[in-house]
Amino acid sequence: MLISKHLFYLSGDQLCAYLWQGGRLSGGELFSNDHAGVERFLDYVDSHGVLPAYLLADLIEEDFQRVQLPHVGGAGGRKLLQRRLLQQYRETPYRHAEVQGRESGGRRDDIVLLAALTNVAAVQPWVRALEQLKMPLAGLYTTTLLSAELLRKLGLRDEHLLLITQHSAGWRQSYFQHGQLKFSRLTPAIDRDNRPIDIGAETAKTQQFLNSVRLLGRGAVLHAVVLAPAAATAALSAQCANGPETAFRFIALRAAANAMGLRSDDSAVAELGARVAEPMLLAQLGRQAPAGHYALGAMRRYYLLWRTRLTLYVASAALGLCSLVWLGANLWQTQTADAASARLLAEAGQYDQRYRAVMAAMPPRVTSTANMRAAVNVERMLATQAPSPLDMVAMVSAALEQSPQIRLLQLDWKVSLPGAVPAAGQDETQAVPISSLLAGIPGRPPQALLVEAEIVADQDDYRGAVDSMNHFAQQLARQPHLTVAIDKPPLDTRSSVKLSGKAGPATVEARAKFSLNLVWNP
Structure with a gap:
């Protein structure tokens, strides 16, 4: 050192x-x-x-003695060694013991050298x-x-x-x-x-x-x-x-x-x-x-204090050196970040200059760029979220594939909007504002579809007609978020309606007709 x-x-x-x-x-x-x-x-x-x-x-x-002690490990062995050393040299505090091996036979006792300054x-x-x-x-x-x-x-x-x-x-x-x-x-x-x-x-x-x-x-x-x-x-x-x-x-x-x-x-x-x-x-x-x-016992305490103080000094110096290295690394990273920021700013300035040059060469705009961006966003929103009859028509088409005896006559699609009433103080002759639900904001609105169809079946087979209508309605009800209600059955058995019919060959007018109300909540 x-x-x-x-x-x-x-x-x-x-x-x-x-x-x-x-x-x-x-x-x-x-x-x-x-x-x-x-x-x-x-x-x-x-x-x-x-x-x-x-x-x-x-x-x-300076005295030296060789003794044999039982082989004991750990703290017990150290205590045995110190006790034997104290018995050998009672008059001096300056004692030393050193284990130099073990006997080759018998109990294999430890061979110990005892030394002291008498x-x-x-x-x-x-x-x-x-x-x-x-x-x-x-x-x-x-x-x-x-x-x-x-x-x-x-x-x-x-x-x-x-x-x-x-x-x-x-x-x-x-x-x-x-x-x-x-x-x-x-x-x-x-x-x-x-x-x-x-x-x-x-x-x-x-x-x-x-x-x-x-x-x-x-x-x-x-x-x-x-x-x-x-x-x-x-x-x-x-x-x-x-x-x-x-x-x-x-x-x-x-x-x-x-x-x-x-x-x-x-x-x-x-x-x-x-x-x-x-x-x-x-x-x-x-x-x-x-x-x-x-x-040396207590005589060594000042050395232990000195070594502790030296250790603290070394630890402080090491900590200070690490702090300087950390500070230098941060300064270097800061300079690197500043250089990268300056480079990005220069590139952004070049892009802005090129953008202005391109815009200057273009003809006069009808409206501002912000309005054009807003129009594009609205168009995309209408294309993705605005209500359309295609979804419900596809559901009806899938149900017709499972019911070939059903023939579609007429569809009546509409959007179910909450009741719009004139605001307080508004002239009733003025038009009510259009709801944002028509644009799909904030979500797609409920939609209704009136399906009118007829059943191609044997004459006077009203039970078969009712079963065909029920099967068709069940196929539609399996679609998620779709509610099916029977508006007019093929055979109206209500007490308020007159039951009538004709016998003979089937005609177009005599075919069983029915209508269903479909409501879809996307």
């Missing part, structure tokens, strides 16, 4: 402060582990403003100083757990690997089995007689301990990789002789720093990186910091 950071390297007797800016490590100011050094440290941190802080501890008082007094003064300044302390880390990244970057994949690195605090020996940390110890670089320690002898002690705790089996070869300055390789090689169960390999710190991608703007830091290993670990911490190794 491009965010500037405070990187602090803590050893037993001092703290070294670095700055991580623009992907480069700089600084390296030392502060002694006493009251005066802490006061100078407060002034130093306060002068650089509020930056997230990362504390890397490299202490002799010297609380070496850490708390610096943590409290950062809390006093309300600095965002991101996490407390250890060089031992960060060294696992060195294996990957340097391509070290031996089954039994002892990584020996030189730090400002001394020589760190970390044992890895299949790439997983199992044990680590820190020894001073100078012994009590003020002489450099023998790396070969210390390696033999570590190998003997690993054999005693059954981490390293008899006959297994321990590959010891020594990260040391190139100038000291010859002297160290004389101390480290290969044996049947020990194989030494030397890697120069400068080459390891290049493999880790360490860059520095400070020549002092570059020189320090050629002598000790912590600049590589600090660069790794500044480039991509993992979650804190040792829990």
Whole structure:
């Protein structure tokens, strides 16, 4: 990340402060582990403003224990792990647990590595100083757990690997089995007689301990990789002789720093990186910091507040950027719409000009364009909605197809309009205004049709004539919205009418005639 950071390297007797800016490590100011050094440290941190802080501890008082716990998942497993960690290290709040796999047989218990910084007094003064300044302390880390990244970057994949690195605090020996940390110890670089320690002898002690705790089996070869300055390789090689169960390999710190991608703007830091290993670990911490190794509890609250504030700033910037993009898109759409509107207006002006030119070349009009348009609309309305006898004639024709003995004599069609009376104060001699229903406004009016017909049948068969008329009337009544009423039957049996007839050959005058009143409401 491009965010500037405070990187602090803590050893037993001092703290070294670095700055991580623009992907480069700089600084390296030392502060002694006493009251005066802490006061100078407060002034130093306060002068650089509020930056997230990362504390890397490299202490002799770092303990590692391997235990087996029942395999329990979820929240219950986490509680079991924390309870076991608290039982192992009650005197320190800086504890860490890491599940490294499961046993191959039996209950298949979890294999857990427990770690803790047992010297609380070496850490708390610096943590409290950062809390006093309300600095965002991101996490407390250890060089031992960060060294696992060195294996990957340097391509070290031996089954039994002892990584020996030189730090400002001394020589760190970390044992890895299949790439997983199992044990680590820190020894001073100078012994009590003020002489450099023998790396070969210390390696033999570590190998003997690993054999005693059954981490390293008899006959297994321990590959010891020594990260040391190139100038000291010859002297160290004389101390480290290969044996049947020990194989030494030397890697120069400068080459390891290049493999880790360490860059520095400070020549002092570059020189320090050629002598000790912590600049590589600090660069790794500044480039991509993992979650804190040792829990800080409430000491981490200012970092959480700082991260929340940074998240809000980023969200606000993203929202502002989205708003600018949205505004730009709207402005572009507005310009596009304005251009399209101007183009349409220009086209409309051209059409109006062409229309006026065409109209100017035409002869004088009888009436206005609006009147002509209204006349056309009225004509179309009359053609579609005005009443016409064709519809009712078609109904009668369809009924005659089903009644061949019926012969049509006469049709009388008319439109049934509501009674029109003169308006109040109007001269009765004046004509009553024509109803708009004749034009089909607002709908087609009711229509009436008087049908006069005769029945071609045998003489004196009045029952057959009546049946023929009824069948014809039923065929007409099946038409929708059509009402059929018998006006005059072929045989009038009313009491007020004289019943008469003639016997003999049938004549035209003697044929049975009838009339029907049809009313259609479209």
